[in-house]
Amino acid sequence: MESLRGKFIVFDGTEGCGKSTQAALLRSRLATEGFPEDDVLLVRDPGATRIGEMIRQILLDPQNNEMGMRCEMLLYMAARAQMMHQTILPALAAGKLVLSDRFVSSTLAYQLGGDGLTAAEIRAVAGIAIKDRWPDLTVILDMPADASMRRVKPKALSVTLFGEVPEIVDKDRIERRPMEYHEQVRRNYLSQVDADPSRYRVINGAREKDIVHEDVWRGVRSK
Numbered sequence: 001m002e003s004l005r006g007k008f009i010v011f012d013g014t015e016g017c018g019k020s021t022q023a024a025l026l027r028s029r030l031a032t033e034g035f036p037e038d039d040v041l042l043v044r045d046p047g048a049t050r051i052g053e054m055i056r057q058i059l060l061d062p063q064n065n066e067m068g069m070r071c072e073m074l075l076y077m078a079a080r081a082q083m084m085h086q087t088i089l090p091a092l093a094a095g096k097l098v099l100s101d102r103f104v105s106s107t108l109a110y111q112l113g114g115d116g117l118t119a120a121e122i123r124a125v126a127g128i129a130i131k132d133r134w135p136d137l138t139v140i141l142d143m144p145a146d147a148s149m150r151r152v153k154p155k156a157l158s159v160t161l162f163g164e165v166p167e168i169v170d171k172d173r174i175e176r177r178p179m180e181y182h183e184q185v186r187r188n189y190l191s192q193v194d195a196d197p198s199r200y201r202v203i204n205g206a207r208e209k210d211i212v213h214e215d216v217w218r219g220v221r222s223k
Contacts, residue, residue, distance in 0.1 A: 001035050005095040008088070008133065009220060010103040013141035014186050015175050016151030017205040018212060020044070022141060023099045025213045026220065030097070041091040045102040046079035049086045055079040060172035067173075069114030073122060076107050081129040089133060104130065105138050109188040110174065134199070137223045139216060140189050141205030145182040148205070149175070 009026075011019040023042055031037045046056040055075050058064060080103070091098050104126045111117055154170050193200040201219040205212055 001030070001033060004030075004035065004097045004220070005039070006092050006097075007136045007223070008092060008098045008100070009223075010100045010105060010135040010138040011141065012102055012105045012109075012138055013189060013205060014143070014145050014148040014182055016148040016153075017141040017143055018151075018209060019101045019141060021209055022139070022205075022212060022216050023101050025209065026216055027099060029213070029217060035097070039096045041087065041096050041098045043083060043087060043098065043100050045083065045100050045106070046076055048083045048088075049079075051082045052079040055082075060174065062169060062171075062173045062176060064173060069111055069117060072114070073107055073111040073117060074125070076111070077125050077129040080104070080126070084130050084133065089131065092133070100135070103135060103138070105135075105140070105189070105192055108192055109185045112188050113184075136199070137220065138192075138200050139219060140193060140200060140202045141212065142186070142190065142202050143204065143206035145186050146179060149179070149182060 011023045013019055027037070027040050027042050030040055045052075046059060047053050055078060059067075059072065059075055059079075088098050088100070104122070107122055107126065108119060112119060112122065152171060152175055154168050155172065156168055190202070193202050203212060203215045203219065
């Protein structure tokens with residue numbers, strides 16, 4: 001367990017694939033196995049800071065239909081830069097294990113190809129935003145896009161961490177994109193795995209959450 005100190009693990013995948021659930025289950029499992037709860041930092045991307053949560057609201061608000069894909073990519077990176085500066089890098093330096101619900105792998109899936117964006121461009125901007133501190137492991141919870149989208153539930157868009165009254169929407173700005181887009185997002189995730197298999201684990205997310213968790217646990221322990 002001590003080998004997990006100072007490690008950075010990301011959960012990623014299509015909408016509704018179970019990222020938040022599996023990240024929380026892993027945190028609980030670590031506590032039962034004797035890893036101090038205070039030594040695990042769980043964050044969501046974008047978010048985890050006051051600035052990041054405000055950017056998240058801008059990104060996901062369905063009213064912001066005019067947003068260009070390069071603007072979208074840069075906003076995600078801006079929120080990420082603040083999160084790295086304020087929360088993740090200090091936690092890693094203190095020897096904590098950091099678990100993140102989404103990270104740069106999401107941008108390489110969701111914004112890739114939009115307005116001609118290339119993987120090289122995204123990685124170059126990401127390198128600046130995250131100070132080249134890439135995750136030690138990215139867990140991709142894979143399942144067909146139509147099945148994952150059926151799991152999407154209404155959510156709050158407002159920055160509820162800071163006292164505002166939440167605005168509830170059925171689907172956010174990204175979730176409302178057509179199924180063909182979400183199917184391409186899934187392919188983009190799997191292409192990342194093919195390009196760098198040592199830093200990724202693909203796990204079938206379409207099963208019961210406890211079964212998925214056991215595969216996650218084995219993948220994390222073997223890292």
